[in-house]
Amino acid sequence: MAQARPPRADAVRNRQKILAAAREQITLHGPDAGMDAIAAAAGVAVGTLYRHFPTKTDLVGAVVTEHMERVATDAEAAHARAASGSKAMDEITAFIGTVLEASANDHAVKAAAHTLGAAPGTTEPEDRATAALASLITAAQADGDLHLDVTVRDFYLLITTAPTDQPPAVRARWLTLVLPGLSTHGRGAAG
Amino acid sequence: MAQARPPRADAVRNRQKILAAAREQITLHGPDAGMDAIAAAAGVAVGTLYRHFPTKTDLVGAVVTEHMERVATDAEAAHARAASGSKAMDEITAFIGTVLEASANDHAVKAAAHTLGAAPGTTEPEDRATAALASLITAAQADGDLHLDVTVRDFYLLITTAPTDQPPAVRARWLTLVLPGLSTHGRGAAG
Amino acid sequence: MAQARPPRADAVRNRQKILAAAREQITLHGPDAGMDAIAAAAGVAVGTLYRHFPTKTDLVGAVVTEHMERVATDAEAAHARAASGSKAMDEITAFIGTVLEASANDHAVKAAAHTLGAAPGTTEPEDRATAALASLITAAQADGDLHLDVTVRDFYLLITTAPTDQPPAVRARWLTLVLPGLSTHGRGAAG
Amino acid sequence: MAQARPPRADAVRNRQKILAAAREQITLHGPDAGMDAIAAAAGVAVGTLYRHFPTKTDLVGAVVTEHMERVATDAEAAHARAASGSKAMDEITAFIGTVLEASANDHAVKAAAHTLGAAPGTTEPEDRATAALASLITAAQADGDLHLDVTVRDFYLLITTAPTDQPPAVRARWLTLVLPGLSTHGRGAAG
DNA sequence: GATGAATGAGTATTCATTCAT
DNA sequence: GATGAATGAATACTCATTCAT
Numbered sequence: 001m002a003q004a005r006p007p008r009a010d011a012v013r014n015r016q017k018i019l020a021a022a023r024e025q026i027t028l029h030g031p032d033a034g035m036d037a038i039a040a041a042a043g044v045a046v047g048t049l050y051r052h053f054p055t056k057t058d059l060v061g062a063v064v065t066e067h068m069e070r071v072a073t074d075a076e077a078a079h080a081r082a083a084s085g086s087k088a089m090d091e092i093t094a095f096i097g098t099v100l101e102a103s104a105n106d107h108a109v110k111a112a113a114h115t116l117g118a119a120p121g122t123t124e125p126e127d128r129a130t131a132a133l134a135s136l137i138t139a140a141q142a143d144g145d146l147h148l149d150v151t152v153r154d155f156y157l158l159i160t161t162a163p164t165d166q167p168p169a170v171r172a173r174w175l176t177l178v179l180p181g182l183s184t185h186g187r188g189a190a191g
Numbered sequence: 192m193a194q195a196r197p198p199r200a201d202a203v204r205n206r207q208k209i210l211a212a213a214r215e216q217i218t219l220h221g222p223d224a225g226m227d228a229i230a231a232a233a234g235v236a237v238g239t240l241y242r243h244f245p246t247k248t249d250l251v252g253a254v255v256t257e258h259m260e261r262v263a264t265d266a267e268a269a270h271a272r273a274a275s276g277s278k279a280m281d282e283i284t285a286f287i288g289t290v291l292e293a294s295a296n297d298h299a300v301k302a303a304a305h306t307l308g309a310a311p312g313t314t315e316p317e318d319r320a321t322a323a324l325a326s327l328i329t330a331a332q333a334d335g336d337l338h339l340d341v342t343v344r345d346f347y348l349l350i351t352t353a354p355t356d357q358p359p360a361v362r363a364r365w366l367t368l369v370l371p372g373l374s375t376h377g378r379g380a381a382g
Numbered sequence: 383m384a385q386a387r388p389p390r391a392d393a394v395r396n397r398q399k400i401l402a403a404a405r406e407q408i409t410l411h412g413p414d415a416g417m418d419a420i421a422a423a424a425g426v427a428v429g430t431l432y433r434h435f436p437t438k439t440d441l442v443g444a445v446v447t448e449h450m451e452r453v454a455t456d457a458e459a460a461h462a463r464a465a466s467g468s469k470a471m472d473e474i475t476a477f478i479g480t481v482l483e484a485s486a487n488d489h490a491v492k493a494a495a496h497t498l499g500a501a502p503g504t505t506e507p508e509d510r511a512t513a514a515l516a517s518l519i520t521a522a523q524a525d526g527d528l529h530l531d532v533t534v535r536d537f538y539l540l541i542t543t544a545p546t547d548q549p550p551a552v553r554a555r556w557l558t559l560v561l562p563g564l565s566t567h568g569r570g571a572a573g
Numbered sequence: 574m575a576q577a578r579p580p581r582a583d584a585v586r587n588r589q590k591i592l593a594a595a596r597e598q599i600t601l602h603g604p605d606a607g608m609d610a611i612a613a614a615a616g617v618a619v620g621t622l623y624r625h626f627p628t629k630t631d632l633v634g635a636v637v638t639e640h641m642e643r644v645a646t647d648a649e650a651a652h653a654r655a656a657s658g659s660k661a662m663d664e665i666t667a668f669i670g671t672v673l674e675a676s677a678n679d680h681a682v683k684a685a686a687h688t689l690g691a692a693p694g695t696t697e698p699e700d701r702a703t704a705a706l707a708s709l710i711t712a713a714q715a716d717g718d719l720h721l722d723v724t725v726r727d728f729y730l731l732i733t734t735a736p737t738d739q740p741p742a743v744r745a746r747w748l749t750l751v752l753p754g755l756s757t758h759g760r761g762a763a764g
Numbered sequence: 765g766a767t768g769a770a771t772g773a774g775t776a777t778t779c780a781t782t783c784a785t
Numbered sequence: 786g787a788t789g790a791a792t793g794a795a796t797a798c799t800c801a802t803t804c805a806t
Contacts, residue, residue: 011786035780045788046781056780147378157365161352174348177372186377187338199806202769226797236771237798243769247797393765417801427767428802438801529760539747543734556730563750568759569720581785584790608776618792619777625790629776 015052017042022063027106031060065123067106072125074098075132088136089145093179095136096158100171103164150182206243208233213254218297222251256314258297263316265289266323279327280336284370286327287349291362294355341373397434399424404445409488413442447505449488454507456480457514470518471527475561477518478540482553485546532564588625590615595636600678604633638696640676645698647671648705661709662718666752668709669731673744676737723755 021042025033035056039049053059078091133152140146163174180187212233216224226247230240244250269282324343331337354365371378403424407415417438421431435441460473515534522528545556562569594615598606608629612622626632651664706725713719736747753760 008786014787034778039789047783047789048787050781051786054781154364154368157354157357157361158368161354161365163348163352166348170348173345174352177345177349178369180371181368181378186371199767199769201805205769225795227795238772238800239770241798245798390765396766416799421768429768429804430766432802433765436802536746536750539736539739539743540750543736543747545730545734548730552730555727556734559727559731559754560751562753563760568753581788581790583784587790607774609774620779620793621791623777627777 011052014042014044014048018044018049018052018059019062019066022059023066023106026060026063035059065125067102068123068125068129070102071099072129072132074102075129075136079132079136082136082139087145088139088143089183092136092140092146092182095133096155096179097175099159100162100164100175103159103162104168104171145184146182147184154182202243205233205235205239209235209240209243209250210253210257213250214257214297217251217254226250256316258294259314259316259320261293262290263320263323265293266320266327270323270327273327273330278336279330279334280374283327283331283337283373286324287346287370288366290350291353291355291366294350294353295357295359295362336375337373338375345373393434396424396426396430400426400431400434400441401444401448404441405448405488408442408445417441447507449484450505450507450511452484453481454511454514456484457511457518461514461518464518464521469527470521470525471565474518474522474528474564477515478537478561479557481541482544482546482557485541485544486550486553527566528564529566536564584625587615587617587621591617591622591625591632592635592639595632596639599633599636608632638698641696641698641702643675644672645702645705647675648702648709652705652709655709655712660718661712661716662756665709665713665719665755668706669728669752670748672732673735673737673748676732676735677741677744718757719755720757727755 018038022038025038025041035049036046038059039046042049049059053062074095078095082088082091130152133155137146137150137152141148158178163170209229213229216229216232226240227237229250230237233240240250244253265286269286273279273282321343324346328337328341328343332339349369354361400420404420407420407423417431418428420441421428424431431441435444456477460477464470464473512534515537519528519532519534523530540560545552591611595611598611598614608622609619611632612619615622622632626635647668651668655661655664703725706728710719710723710725714721731751736743
């Protein structure tokens with residue numbers, strides 16, 4: 001069985017350029033960004049684009065995955081900080097806020113996911129995020145700060161429904177409304 | 192002064208058929224549903240569709256307004272019940288659930304609103320809903336059941352971000368997560 | 383054989399309103415004026431319009447004929463004046479100018495004729511015009527003012543090619559360029 | 574500095590086929606010729622047509638420009654002949670005839686120009702034609718054959734109003750009627 | 765006779781995808 | 786592998802004409 005030969009250097013470079021351009025164009029014009037426009041932004045011909053991503057769905061999927069990559073990184077960072085002393089529940093709160101901010105700027109990504117019915121499943125980065133978040137949850141529950149029935153799926157549910165396309169003030173308000181559902185401490189003095 | 196003659200019976204029937212078809216098609220394929228497809232689903236020629244709704248935007252707008260109509264009706268009903276003795280906070284809880292269920296079936300409507308940057312403002316039904324909800328809020332706050340800083344906008348924010356396209360179990364879970372942000376009673380015994 | 387019953391008074395009135403509206407709309411928007419627009423301008427429903435003119439071609443044809451009516455009237459007036467002493471050649475010159483001006487304001491009419499390949503033929507008003515012009519030609523030739531080979535067809539050729547859609551100065555210049563082809567007196571001192 | 578790579582051979586061929594088809598279809602059905610029809614006539618898919626001419630206006634513009642190209646070439650040829658001894662006025666006469674014949678076959682072009690309110694200005698070929706004609710005019714005026722007030726604009730006015738859609742005999746007659754407006758020699762012996 | 769709602773073929777244009785160079 | 790020209794189904798919308806009321 002022949003070894004898959006390693007990809008050519010320029011092919012790798014092209015893949016990166018295409019992903020960057022796709023991210024940019026999708027962010028700019030939503031998932032309706034044209035393939036030609038993406039190719040042009042990448043400084044590449046459409047044919048090349050199609051060699052790397054046989055379908056628009058594939059390309060958008062890749063962008064979404066990239067996004068997941070970032071989520072995973074953030075989750076693991078939060079987990080690491082919690083492991084070295086910071087409060088797990090604080091990390092959770094911060095994490096959700098961070099993801100919301102990131103989505104607000106990469107805004108189209110979520111739309112993309114929706115519109116294209118992107119894979120439900122289990123990409124590698126999603127697994128990493130899930131693992132890190134699960135640990136974080138367990139820790140926060142051990143601290144008595146997080147409701148015992150909260151799961152990773154709950155996080156994903158909230159993140160998916162976050163108002164990413166609203167102005168910052170609205171996004172902040174949404175966080176305020178939503179966090180008491182997780183925390184055991186309610187909303188404090190406000191009411 | 193002559194009365195504007197009443198619309199013809201068959202024209203009215205067609206308008207209904209078109210709206211129904213639009214609702215259905217938009218639910219099925221999102222606001223990208225084609226005008227031809229909608230016309231076909233309505234058993235009508237495109238021309239007829241365009242006679243009733245000169246623009247796709249108009250048609251989608253009409254569907255959204257229909258939806259708002261229902262929301263307004265629900266809100267006023269809730270308000271009426273609270274006025275005659277039932278607990279305001281219970282009505283609020285039920286109301287949000289009701290809207291969520293309704294939206295789940297009319298699912299596309301939300302997408303529609305988004306995509307078309309639907310009117311920000313002030314359609315007549317929206318005004319009615321807003322008025323009824325405001326009264327409900329005041330009552331619940333007087334009872335000490337609702338956080339004092341909660342406004343109608345908060346309701347709209349939650350409703351807009353509700354996971355209308357998720358299965359019932361997920362929708363129920365979302366309600367559980369989100370209601371504590373409104374109520375002064377937290378999540379009770381769960382954590 | 384039954385006598386064709388005389389048209390009802392209101393039907394006659396409608397026909398006039400429609401023709402007026404057609405003239406107006408065609409002048410305004412060219413022969414592309416929509417049937418609905420014409421009907422609306424006439425204060426009549428499309429159905430009524432179609433009862434009077436079974437086809438758009440018919441309607442435009444009618445407008446063109448109306449135009450011919452005017453041409454015929456002008457030609458006969460010119461002829462009458464020449465018969466009572468004025469110079470035939472002067473009347474000819476004036477006549478062409480008059481028609482050109484009229485066409486410039488009813489501009490679309492010519493376009494209409496072209497676009498719709500309107501009947502070449504021999505409507506009654508055209509016949510009257512032709513007769514009057516023929517007399518005028520004979521008279522001017524008898525005066526020695528008009529080239530002997532000029533015919534009514536030449537007039538029609540010039541009129542048809544007149545730059546009706548150009549500004550007045552250009553129209554005047556065109557007359558200057560074209561009249562020497564008819565007159566025996568050339569262009570006088572200009573060259 | 575890299576040369577812009579030469580267009581592909583088949584693309585060039587297609588461009589020609591499209592232009593030819595456009596000329597033909599526009600000639601046949603006026604500028605209302607459908608883009609689909611033109612594409613079909615060219616043996617090409619619409620998409621291809623749109624790659625070459627992003628807009629119908631562009632396509633018709635190109636056809637008009639082609640026409641102008643020919644006019645320019647004719648004008649320059651006439652000028653060259655006059656420079657090497659032939660009579661300028663004869664060249665002018667011949668030139669107008671030539672353009673008229675050319676237009677008769679490309680008939681629609683004029684309609685096209687009209688309909689689209691074609692550029693007022695200054696395409697490159699138009700400039701060339703204008704220059705050559707100006708020289709020709711000066712020469713003929715120096716010979717005493719052409720009225721002193723005649724300008725290039727007069728030529729364009731006549732050409733634009735020429736009866737390109739009439740049979741040859743009518744076109745010839747039109748020339749006879751119109752040339753005396755330019756020449757200092759009148760119509761000779763005919764009257 | 766008048767009304768105006770319904771019809772449906774037709775228009776220019778876009779865009780994901782394929783394939784010859 | 787890269788290029789970019791070609792494909793063609795699809796889209797929103799128009800308008801002359803028909804026909805039930």
